[in-house]
Amino acid sequence: MLEVEGLVKTFEGRHGGVVAVDGVSFTVEEGRLFSLLGPSGCGKTTLLRCVAGLERPDAGRIAVDGVTLFSATGGRFVPANRRELGMVFQSYAIWPHLSVFGNVAFPLVSRPRRRRPPKREVSARVGRVLEAVQLAELAGRPATDLSGGQQQRLALARALVTEPRLLLLDEPLSSLDLQLREEMRLELKRLQRELRVTSVYVTHDQLEALALSNMIGVMRGGRLEQVGRPRDVYTRPASRFVAGFVGSSNLFEGVVEAGGGDGHAVVRTAHGTLRARSETVAPGAAVLVVVRPEHVVLELDADDGDEGWRGVVVTRAYLGSAVDHVVAVGDVEVRSRGPVRAGTIRPGTQVRLRFEPGACTVAEADDAR
Numbered sequence: 001m002l003e004v005e006g007l008v009k010t011f012e013g014r015h016g017g018v019v020a021v022d023g024v025s026f027t028v029e030e031g032r033l034f035s036l037l038g039p040s041g042c043g044k045t046t047l048l049r050c051v052a053g054l055e056r057p058d059a060g061r062i063a064v065d066g067v068t069l070f071s072a073t074g075g076r077f078v079p080a081n082r083r084e085l086g087m088v089f090q091s092y093a094i095w096p097h098l099s100v101f102g103n104v105a106f107p108l109v110s111r112p113r114r115r116r117p118p119k120r121e122v123s124a125r126v127g128r129v130l131e132a133v134q135l136a137e138l139a140g141r142p143a144t145d146l147s148g149g150q151q152q153r154l155a156l157a158r159a160l161v162t163e164p165r166l167l168l169l170d171e172p173l174s175s176l177d178l179q180l181r182e183e184m185r186l187e188l189k190r191l192q193r194e195l196r197v198t199s200v201y202v203t204h205d206q207l208e209a210l211a212l213s214n215m216i217g218v219m220r221g222g223r224l225e226q227v228g229r230p231r232d233v234y235t236r237p238a239s240r241f242v243a244g245f246v247g248s249s250n251l252f253e254g255v256v257e258a259g260g261g262d263g264h265a266v267v268r269t270a271h272g273t274l275r276a277r278s279e280t281v282a283p284g285a286a287v288l289v290v291v292r293p294e295h296v297v298l299e300l301d302a303d304d305g306d307e308g309w310r311g312v313v314v315t316r317a318y319l320g321s322a323v324d325h326v327v328a329v330g331d332v333e334v335r336s337r338g339p340v341r342a343g344t345i346r347p348g349t350q351v352r353l354r355f356e357p358g359a360c361t362v363a364e365a366d367d368a369r
């Protein structure tokens with residue numbers, strides 16, 4: 001549906017150029033939501049603006065539905081207002097002098113006369129999207145009399161009313177408070193599923209990306225470091241950067257002892273051995289093993305002489321929906337997250353650590369860039 005190929009965008013500045021987007025390629029399938037996730041300054045907004053037609057890339061190609069919107073070699077650049085895309089930005093501007101209805105109708109009634117739908121159709125379309133974002137009851141209100149979440153939904157309705165081929169969202173929830181963000185996150189997911197509108201969603205919030213996306217592209221320094229389904233990006237990060245950014249994980253350096261034939265490798269670390277999922281790693285290779293805190297199970301040490309990972313609880317924290325422990329194992333600290341019903345363990349207590357089978361993943365150890 002959306003194809004982005006080898007996209008490059010450089011900004012010239014007084015102190016030399018900044019390569020904001022550095023050779024990015026990805027595709028988004030029809031009806032899917034693709035997130036661009038990465039830290040501040042990694043190039044997410046620039047990439048989205050290139051897709052929107054608000055920036056002219058230096059190289060690469062962008063196509064929607066097989067139609068080329070930009071091609072550096074082909075000398076093609078379709079301007080933003082001809083791309084038929086919907087956009088919602090972090091600082092969405094609603095028109096304060098218009099009602100809720102008026103705001104949503106605006107993109108339709110402001111079209112040139114020959115492309116403007118008749119009044120009845122405008123009403124029907126605005127009605128439909130207001131229904132979808134659950135603002136139908138407030139259609140007659142001045143737009144300024146809405147709460148933050150309602151204004152956000154209004155901005156979304158305004159982007160959807162033109163029935164865009166592709167919806168581009170740049171941190172649309174970041175101006176909302178935490179509770180509202182969570183509500184809107186669920187709301188967005190419901191809407192996107194219901195309307196099946198192909199979307200690209202920019203965020204630096206890993207939870208948002210995990211919760212909303214069909215696919216996530218993790219960006220760093222203008223490049224896509226990993227593209228995958230949320231589950232894969234979370235449980236099988238391709239690099240230390242992805243692991244660190246997408247969740248708070250445990251990372252252990254080690255050396256492969258045996259494996260990867262059956263999809264697993266035995267990795268020896270300074271603290272004990274681990275069985276980790278791995279396809280390609282040869283014995284002797286230096287690797288990084290990633291273990292999510294929720295896959296580390298703590299057991300009160302039976303002291304039965306069994307080999308394995310042992311440590312001492314350093315801190316515990318009750319999080320309402322889970323409990324966290326930090327356990328000192330030699331000179332490293334291991335994070336564990338468990339269900340509340342498992343209870344907490346007092347600091348100073350000796351424990352044994354168990355890693356849930358299949359939950360440890362080998363990431364590349366050598367990803368310094």
Ligand SMILES: Nc1ncnc2c1ncn2[C@@H]1O[C@H](COP(=O)(O)OP(=O)(O)OP(=O)(O)O)[C@@H](O)[C@H]1O
Nearest residue numbers: 011013018020039040041042043044045046047204
């Ligand atoms: N108009 C511009 N002129 C010069 N440099 C720019 C311009 N826009 C962005 N940049 C630079 O390009 C890089 C990428 O910026 P971009 O806004 O795309 O990042 P981002 O991932 O959206 O960050 P954030 O999460 O903070 O919004 C940054 O180094 C930024 O300073």
Ligand SMILES: [Mg+2]
Nearest residue numbers: 044045046170
């Ligand atoms: Mg940005």
